Amino acid sequence: xxxxxxxxxxxxxxxxxxxxxxxxxxxxxxxxxxxxxxxxxxxxxxxxxxxxxxxxxxxxxxxxxxxxxxxxxxxxxxxxxxxxxxxxxxxxxxxxxxxxxxxxxxxxxxxxxxxxxxxxxxxxxxxxxxxxxxxxxxxxxxxxxxxxxxxxxxxxxxxxxxxxxxxxxxxxxxxxxxxxxxxxxx
Amino acid sequence: xxxxxxxxxxxxxxxxxxxxxxxxxxxxxxxxxxxxxxxxxxxxxxxxxxxxxxxxxxxxxxxxxxxxxxxxxxxxxxxxxxxxxxxxxxxxxxxxxxxxxxxxxxxxxxxxxxxxxxxxxxxxxxxxxxxxxxxxxxxxxxxxxxxxxxxxxxxxxxxxxxxxxxxxxxxxxxxxxxxxxxxxxx
Numbered sequence: 289x290x291x292x293x294x295x296x297x298x299x300x301x302x303x304x305x306x307x308x309x310x311x312x313x314x315x316x317x318x319x320x321x322x323x324x325x326x327x328x329x330x331x332x333x334x335x336x337x338x339x340x341x342x343x344x345x346x347x348x349x350x351x352x353x354x355x356x357x358x359x360x361x362x363x364x365x366x367x368x369x370x371x372x373x374x375x376x377x378x379x380x381x382x383x384x385x386x387x388x389x390x391x392x393x394x395x396x397x398x399x400x401x402x403x404x405x406x407x408x409x410x411x412x413x414x415x416x417x418x419x420x421x422x423x424x425x426x427x428x429x430x431x432x433x434x435x436x437x438x439x440x441x442x443x444x445x446x447x448x449x450x451x452x453x454x455x456x457x458x459x460x461x462x463x464x465x466x467x468x469x470x471x472x473x474x
Numbered sequence: 475x476x477x478x479x480x481x482x483x484x485x486x487x488x489x490x491x492x493x494x495x496x497x498x499x500x501x502x503x504x505x506x507x508x509x510x511x512x513x514x515x516x517x518x519x520x521x522x523x524x525x526x527x528x529x530x531x532x533x534x535x536x537x538x539x540x541x542x543x544x545x546x547x548x549x550x551x552x553x554x555x556x557x558x559x560x561x562x563x564x565x566x567x568x569x570x571x572x573x574x575x576x577x578x579x580x581x582x583x584x585x586x587x588x589x590x591x592x593x594x595x596x597x598x599x600x601x602x603x604x605x606x607x608x609x610x611x612x613x614x615x616x617x618x619x620x621x622x623x624x625x626x627x628x629x630x631x632x633x634x635x636x637x638x639x640x641x642x643x644x645x646x647x648x649x650x651x652x653x654x655x656x657x658x659x660x
Contacts (some may be wrong), residue, residue, distance in 0.1 A: 303520055306546065308494040308496075308506055310496040310504035310505060310542075311504050311508035312498050312502055312503070313505045316498055316502040316538070317498070317538075317540050317542075317557075318495035318496035318497050318504055318505070318506075318538075318540065318541055318542045319496060319504070319542050319555075320494055320497045320506050320542050320543075320555065321544055321555055322544060322546045323538075326492075342651065351501075352502070352504075354503050354504065355504055356503075356504045356505050356506050357506075358494050358506040358508060359505055360501070360508045367507070367508055369505075369507055371503075398639065402640070402660070405640065405659070406659040407530065407659055408658075408659050408660065409643075409658050409659060410657055410658065410659045410660060411656055411657070411658060411659075412657045413480075413657065444656040453584065454588070454591065457595075469613050470597055471597070471598045471599065472596065472597060472598060473591070473592040473593055473594050473595060473596045473597075473598055474588070474594065474597050
């Protein structure tokens with residue numbers, strides 16, 4: 289089974305919607321956080337992730353567009369480490385506007401409201417619990433200009449299968465639009 | 475509750491033994507993989523991770539000792555992003571030899587055998603399934619010279635609690651041996 293089919297198969301498990309996204313900051317220090325895998329862009333291996341244009345990861349991506357995603361499937365005991373580069377789809381992107389609007393429409397009201405709330409990562413008084421309250425009457429039909437899609441385009445995948453003994457490890461690399469596989473020592 | 479107590483409490487859940495460790499390679503590209511949290515070094519916040527001296531992450535650490543760990547607790551719906559620097563305890567380290575030996579003794583025979591097997595990440599024929607077989611008669615009482623402890627010493631923690639609405643985010647920073655907390659917009 290090829291790498292794309294494996295990922296698609298695994299992504300169907302509900303537990304599989306969380307992945308870890310690693311970036312480097314402007315001082316070349318490593319950074320990693322859990323993000324939600326939304327879906328693949330239709331007919332491609334591009335992974336859709338949502339973010340706020342004011343987020344820390346956006347600052348990292350403006351410095352370096354290469355990322356690595358770690359996707360661990362506890363159900364199947366497989367880990368995929370996906371290296372790729374990121375296209376950022378913000379409110380200025382006309383050609384992918386339909387994709388951004390479609391993703392916005394799938395969000396809950398609570399998720400949408402965060403894009404109208406205070407600056408992510410800004411300092412708050414320790415007892416402040418009201419920073420979202422201004423927008424609870426909004427219906428959020430308009431896409432927030434803070435809402436950005438990250439499209440992660442894989443060019444290398446390291447696949448580790450923990451079900452075999454010894455474990456099985458396959459490195460796949462995209463070369464001229466074909467995935468070339470190489471078996472590695474685990 | 476302080477950050478150390480929170481981590482200790484959460485680390486007791488069996489599902490909590492997997493964390494994601496992010497490093498940067500020599501080209502300053504991001505890298506992330508799932509590793510096993512072993513335990514804290516007694517009476518400290520130092521996190522013990524095992525690795526093979528021949529592993530990719532060892533090459534990354536020789537370039538940059540700063541790492542970030544992403545620790546997501548699905549039970550409590552909390553994420554900790556832990557920035558720290560790494561001390562590598564290999565066979566040349568005399569002062570922490572007791573710690574390295576004690577960690578070795580806790581490993582299963584299968585886990586120990588990997589440190590006597592082929593080079594991690596080396597290419598294998600796609601049908602090779604016998605690379606561990608040479609060592610199955612060994613009792614592994616001697617610590618492999620490939621076995622290395624990584625001690626991750628936290629100096630900054632970003633704690634996100636998804637149970638509240640809006641989410642609660644606290645940044646903690648170690649300053650003069652005290653954790654200073656700051657509440658952030660999520």
